[in-house]
Amino acid sequence: MITAEQKPMQEIIQYLAPYSKILLVGCNECVTVCAAGGRKEVGLLASALHLNSLKQGKTIDIKEITLERQCDPEYVEELTSYIDAADAVLSMSCGCGVQTIATRFKQAHVYPAVNTKFMGASLSQGVWAERCQGCGDCMLGITAGICPVSRCSKSLLNGPCGGTSNGQCEIGPETDCAWRLIWERLKELGIEGRYEALVDAKDWRPAGGAGPRKIIREDLAL
Amino acid sequence: MENYEPEIVAFCCHYCAYTAADMAGSKRISYPANVKIIRVPCTGKVDAIHIMKALEKGADGVYVAGCLEGDCHFKTGNARARLRVARVQKILEDLGWEKERVAMINMSAGMGERFAKTAFEFTEKIKSLGPNPISQGKIEVQAVS
Amino acid sequence: MKTESRLEKVLASGAMAVTSEVGPPRGVDPEIVRKKANMIKDHVDGINVTDNQTAMVRMSSMAAGIIIKQMGLDPIIQMVTRDRNRLAMQSEVIGAAAFGIDTMLCLSGDHPKFGDHPMAKAVYDIDSVQLIKAVKDMRDEGKFQGGADMKAPPKMFIGAAANPFADPFELRVMRLAKKVKAGVDFVQTQCIFNLEKFEEWMKGVEDRGLDKQVHVLAGITPMKSVGMARYMKNRVPGMDVPDEVIKRLAGVSKEQQPEEGIKIAVESMERLKEIKGVHGFHIMAIEWEERVAEIVEKAGMYPRPQV
Ligand code: SF4
Ligand code: SF4
Numbered sequence: 001m002i003t004a005e006q007k008p009m010q011e012i013i014q015y016l017a018p019y020s021k022i023l024l025v026g027c028n029e030c031v032t033v034c035a036a037g038g039r040k041e042v043g044l045l046a047s048a049l050h051l052n053s054l055k056q057g058k059t060i061d062i063k064e065i066t067l068e069r070q071c072d073p074e075y076v077e078e079l080t081s082y083i084d085a086a087d088a089v090l091s092m093s094c095g096c097g098v099q100t101i102a103t104r105f106k107q108a109h110v111y112p113a114v115n116t117k118f119m120g121a122s123l124s125q126g127v128w129a130e131r132c133q134g135c136g137d138c139m140l141g142i143t144a145g146i147c148p149v150s151r152c153s154k155s156l157l158n159g160p161c162g163g164t165s166n167g168q169c170e171i172g173p174e175t176d177c178a179w180r181l182i183w184e185r186l187k188e189l190g191i192e193g194r195y196e197a198l199v200d201a202k203d204w205r206p207a208g209g210a211g212p213r214k215i216i217r218e219d220l221a222l
Numbered sequence: 223m224e225n226y227e228p229e230i231v232a233f234c235c236h237y238c239a240y241t242a243a244d245m246a247g248s249k250r251i252s253y254p255a256n257v258k259i260i261r262v263p264c265t266g267k268v269d270a271i272h273i274m275k276a277l278e279k280g281a282d283g284v285y286v287a288g289c290l291e292g293d294c295h296f297k298t299g300n301a302r303a304r305l306r307v308a309r310v311q312k313i314l315e316d317l318g319w320e321k322e323r324v325a326m327i328n329m330s331a332g333m334g335e336r337f338a339k340t341a342f343e344f345t346e347k348i349k350s351l352g353p354n355p356i357s358q359g360k361i362e363v364q365a366v367s
Numbered sequence: 368m369k370t371e372s373r374l375e376k377v378l379a380s381g382a383m384a385v386t387s388e389v390g391p392p393r394g395v396d397p398e399i400v401r402k403k404a405n406m407i408k409d410h411v412d413g414i415n416v417t418d419n420q421t422a423m424v425r426m427s428s429m430a431a432g433i434i435i436k437q438m439g440l441d442p443i444i445q446m447v448t449r450d451r452n453r454l455a456m457q458s459e460v461i462g463a464a465a466f467g468i469d470t471m472l473c474l475s476g477d478h479p480k481f482g483d484h485p486m487a488k489a490v491y492d493i494d495s496v497q498l499i500k501a502v503k504d505m506r507d508e509g510k511f512q513g514g515a516d517m518k519a520p521p522k523m524f525i526g527a528a529a530n531p532f533a534d535p536f537e538l539r540v541m542r543l544a545k546k547v548k549a550g551v552d553f554v555q556t557q558c559i560f561n562l563e564k565f566e567e568w569m570k571g572v573e574d575r576g577l578d579k580q581v582h583v584l585a586g587i588t589p590m591k592s593v594g595m596a597r598y599m600k601n602r603v604p605g606m607d608v609p610d611e612v613i614k615r616l617a618g619v620s621k622e623q624q625p626e627e628g629i630k631i632a633v634e635s636m637e638r639l640k641e642i643k644g645v646h647g648f649h650i651m652a653i654e655w656e657e658r659v660a661e662i663v664e665k666a667g668m669y670p671r672p673q674v
Contacts, residue, residue: 154476154491155491155494157496158496159541160538160542161605162528162557163477163604164605167534170481195538198548199497200497201500202492
């Protein structure tokens with residue numbers, strides 16, 4: 001899923017300083033799962049913003065709404081009845097949702113309340129780690145199911161650099177060396193011979209090197 | 223400000239802190255009237271938003287009183303409560319407020335005296351911090367009008 | 368002979384080669400480069416010019432390499448894939464070759480996190496193995512990475528690094544095999560302090576017959592002090608400094624430690640010379656270029672062969 005983290009409170013407060021009627025929009029998908037921008041976080045952020053403006057003797061009018069999916073125009077449409085009453089929209093979804101709102105409502109001043117981080121998986125309750133960079137040409141089939149693009153700090157495709165230390169990446173002991181993991185798994189699977197194949201320089205076009213990417217499914221795009 | 227009497231909300235677990243408060247009452251151990259008790263079935267039931275709402279409504283301090291660590295009737299309710307209190311503390315810090323306005327406290331049902339003592343101590347702490355910062359806003363508004 | 372490289376000629380003659388390195392300055396003064404190169408020039412067959420080593424901005428390796436070339440010496444320019452994409456790297460190889468530079472080293476480079484620009488975006492368009500292949504494709508096939516033919520291809524003797532000590536250890540021979548497959552001509556190893564482990568690695572290299580396909584130059588770093596030894600043991604990723612080395616340095620007075628460090632280096636070289644497949648040495652005297660000549664002499668490797 002896409003992971004995100006709430007922005008620093010003071011940055012949000014600064015964005016909103018000129019406005020008094022805020023439409024605060026959460027999203028029910030990824031950001032709910034990673035506890036960055038679901039209904040709960042919408043409530044807490046609204047409350048914090050209330051406290052802040054009460055202290056300043058101002059009133060701030062916050063309409064809280066959490067959409068099923070903010071990156072989908074169909075759901076964003078639900079904001080139509082609230083948008084005119086708001087001076088600004090504060091979105092708690094990933095950047096895709098923020099942009100879907102900005103695209104749909106041309107006049108709206110839209111601000112992000114979270115920093116969109118990475119595509120990751122949940123390791124344990126409250127812990128998420130990067131697992132994919134959407135390179136558009138998945139190599140997991142030759143790397144035993146461990147991604148060298150997103151998990152090796154240098155995106156090396158032909159094996160570990162000389163910096164691996166006690167099985168960890170040279171950037172620090174809190175990061176596993178992806179190539180150590182790949183190697184161990186290749187061995188476990190009894191296919192370590194695969195390591196010897198030279199991997200050619202990657203074509204980065206599918207990864208975004210050819211400009212912004214788009215998927216068009218003719219069978220669906222009626 | 224001298225005669226300021228803070229308003230304090232205490233979310234008290236039915237199985238421990240609330241019973242302890244009861245015991246304090248029956249033993250005639252007094253505790254400050256500033257503390258308004260809200261009984262909850264377990265502190266795990268108290269969410270961050272409840273603490274925030276209490277502050278929004280003007281409470282000067284909020285604490286959550288649950289069972290001793292490891293003694294939660296529902297296993298980990300009090301541990302969750304502790305994390306939620308920490309979350310609210312972080313929000314207060316981010317806003318530039320004193321995080322000490324909210325606290326997590328643990329006690330067992332038999333600790334009537336501890337209940338009273340904690341209530342005193344917390345009240346004193348909030349007194350020293352002064353009123354909920356939102357009162358500054360009210361004063362400004364009055365000054366303007 | 369694939370190239371005009373002096374290093375290639377020395378190695379082809381069957382003699383043990385010696386290389387050392389010069390770190391370019393963090394400013395424009397070419398005299399610094401010349402001074403450092405002059406200190407070692409008579410005792411080596413090639414001078415590595417590091418490329419923004421430890422991810423700190425310095426005079427570019429190509430520019431410093433040209434300065435050294437113009438002194439009539441033999442630079443080995445290092446190139447890390449961290450800072451440039453394949454387009455920039457190919458153009459730089461061509462540029463270097465146009466100035467007569469004929470030997471280079473293909474590396475992935477330290478992560479920017481360690482340098483003075485930790486906020487920079489690392490490039491890593493390709494890795495060091497792919498860079499080896501790219502340079503070889505230019506040299507032997509006259510092909511750019513994009514597939515087009517090139518006129519007047521650069522004739523580079525291609526080097527790489529090998530770290531026998533980083534883990535997983537068992538992968539380290541295969542890693543070299545991959546570089547060989549990609550077309551590397553020589554490798555310079557990480558500084559060797561743990562000789563047993565190095566011998567074990569070389570055994571693996573020999574078992575696979577890699578010693579016949581690539582020249583291994585053993586990495587030597589003289590320790591200046593016990594403090595440096597400890598630092599390298601604990602703080603430098605992928606470095607293997609056994610306790611005996613530290614004990615030996617700690618066992619002599621502070622004033623004696625540099626001499627002891629040099630002694631250890633020379634003794635290591637004597638022992639490494641005996642290993643089949645070791646075709647020379649790469650001496651990395653970190654900010655200690657003035658002692659390189661002495662080390663080479665003490666190891667009995669002076670004068671250098673005339674090729
Ligand atoms: S190889 Fe590419 S698509 Fe596959 S997991 Fe890694 S980044 Fe994602
Ligand atoms: S230590 Fe491993 S994960 Fe880190 S950069 Fe080197 S190969 Fe990649």
